Amino acid sequence: MPVPDIAWAYPLLLKTHVSLVVGSVGLFALRGIGVLWRHAWPMRPKWRRLSVVIDSALLLAGASLWWLLQLNPIHQTWLGAKLVLLLVYIALGTMALKRARTARARALFLLAALACVAFMASVALARHPLGWWAP
Known part of the structure; x- marks a missing residue:
């Protein structure tokens, strides 16, 4: 059975993925600054749900790119590194927004x-x- 030509989807998925990255990181940074300034809004359900919606769409766009490009994080080591870094980012972000006990620690985790x-x-x-340190 022939594979349908869906190459047209790549630019759309890539732009969607990059836009969602900007939205996700931007909202995270704003919420992190809000937490540091001791505002209540960053932890309100509306903003937390918005983060979940954006991050879920981001995950779907990323997984769609994997499928479309037939990528494998074991064979494409850059993708594997990116996934490990994603887990580190999530852990650091959790500490920055709600788990760290002091404002100084929250600021360091945010950075x-x-x-x-x-x-x-x-x-x-x-x-x-190695990203920007690549030879």
């Missing part, structure tokens, strides 16, 4: 999470597990 996501972007752009 670390943002540095982690910046490195993830460099890995994706370089398509190399």
